[in-house]
Amino acid sequence: MRKSEHITLGLIIGCYALWFGLGLLWQTSFWWLCIGLPILAAFHSSLQHETIHGHPTHSETLNELLVSLPLAVVFPYRRYRDLHLKHHEDIHLTDPYEDPESYFWPEEDVRKKPKFWKAIFAINNTFAGRLLIGPLLSIVGFARTEIQRVLANEPGIRLAWALHIPSMILVLTVVSSLFQMPLWIYFLGVVYPSLSIIAMRSYAEHQAAENVGARTAIVETNPVVGLLYLNNNLHIAHHANPKLSWYQLPELYAERKQQYLAANDHTLFHGYSDIARRFAFTVKQSVEHPYMYRNSTQSEPVQGAE
Numbered sequence: 581m582r583k584s585e586h587i588t589l590g591l592i593i594g595c596y597a598l599w600f601g602l603g604l605l606w607q608t609s610f611w612w613l614c615i616g617l618p619i620l621a622a623f624h625s626s627l628q629h630e631t632i633h634g635h636p637t638h639s640e641t642l643n644e645l646l647v648s649l650p651l652a653v654v655f656p657y658r659r660y661r662d663l664h665l666k667h668h669e670d671i672h673l674t675d676p677y678e679d680p681e682s683y684f685w686p687e688e689d690v691r692k693k694p695k696f697w698k699a700i701f702a703i704n705n706t707f708a709g710r711l712l713i714g715p716l717l718s719i720v721g722f723a724r725t726e727i728q729r730v731l732a733n734e735p736g737i738r739l740a741w742a743l744h745i746p747s748m749i750l751v752l753t754v755v756s757s758l759f760q761m762p763l764w765i766y767f768l769g770v771v772y773p774s775l776s777i778i779a780m781r782s783y784a785e786h787q788a789a790e791n792v793g794a795r796t797a798i799v800e801t802n803p804v805v806g807l808l809y810l811n812n813n814l815h816i817a818h819h820a821n822p823k824l825s826w827y828q829l830p831e832l833y834a835e836r837k838q839q840y841l842a843a844n845d846h847t848l849f850h851g852y853s854d855i856a857r858r859f860a861f862t863v864k865q866s867v868e869h870p871y872m873y874r875n876s877t878q879s880e881p882v883q884g885a886e
Contacts, residue, residue: 585636587827592627592636592646595620599651604758614761614769619808621651621774622811626810626826632661633822646749652774653767654719656744658736659726668822673795674788676869684869686789701867707859710783715775777808785815786857788870793843798833801851806830816840 599620605613624647630636631643644657663680666812672678676685683705703709712747729737745795755766781799789795799813812818812825817833817840824832840847849855 584827585825588627588630588636588825589646591623595624596649596652599624603755605698606759606761614799617770618773618777621770622777624651625774625778626808626812628657628660628665629812630826632664635825637882646772648743650744650747650749651751651770653748653751653771654775655722656740658740658743662736662740668746668819670792670819673792674786674869680871681782681786683867684865686870687865690868698867702863702875705863705865705867707780707783707856707864708861710779712777714779714783715772718775718779747825765797780852781809781813783860784849785812785866787865788845789845791845794845794847795853797847798840799849799852801853805852807869816844 599617602614602616602620605611605663619844628647631647634640644661648657650657667673667679667681669678674682674684676682676689685701700713700717704714706750726737726741730741747851752766755761756763759766784797784799784836786795787797793816796816796819798816801809801813806813811829814827814829814833817829817836818824820840821829821832847874
């Protein structure tokens with residue numbers, strides 16, 4: 581392990597330690613500090629993202645073990661890994677048939693939907709809607725497609741769930757037995773808000789555009805939020821160099837900022853407050869995908885984990 585990667589290892593250990601420490605406060609007069617639990621669960625997702633791209637060690641197995649306890653419970657690590665790496669096929673970014681992290685739908689599919697679902701899709705493409713109902717739609721869509729894949733016995737799917745379920749049970753056992761927190765409170769007060777925090781980051785990361793570079797945005801934010809997302813807010817820098825460590829991205833971005841802005845048609849946001857101000861109740865882009873990059877290999881839109 582490179583010396584600098586000890587920073588990432590320390591963050592992983594610190595994340596679990598803080599989560600456990602705060603959870604133990606639930607039955608004390610300091611229970612209100614548990615407000616930090618959804619932040620830690622979201623941060624854990626950022627750490628999982630880092631391991632997917634080969635950090636902090638060169639061992640894929642060890643990296644998986646380091647983040648294998650799913651604080652946000654819902655998504656199996658291996659499913660997140662496989663779907664996210666597919667998302668990094670930049671030529672297909674936002675394509676609803678090819679990009680598992682796309683929030684767009686094919687125009688012909690949207691036309692067939694009842695007005696109610698069209699309204700839901702539109703709400704989900706606003707910033708406020710993405711935070712409020714986006715996690716629910718992601719969970720439902722992911723569960724629907726995963727059930728189909730499990731039943732079809734697609735390679736690796738059942739193993740991913742077989743590894744995930746014991747880890748999920750362990751987390752929920754700690755929550756209910758040691759924290760003495762009702763599981764419904766953990767889901768509504770920790771899991772769901774953590775997914776909303778992740779959705780805040782992902783909402784403006786990508787957009788449909790003919791130019792490949794213009795499909796990925798930049799959000800310049802403060803160091804605290806940057807740490808929460810492990811600098812994934814500098815998203816075009818990450819997509820251009822996905823194997824680069826999180827702590828190397830700011831320097832690279834500073835060096836190549838003008839190149840990135842030229843490549844992505846100057847899609848730059850000055851913090852998440854800027855995104856909220858512009859798109860809180862305004863649809864950022866229509867849910868109907870305006871471009872299809874090539875004939876799809878999929879028979880229907882894919883749904884994945886962020």
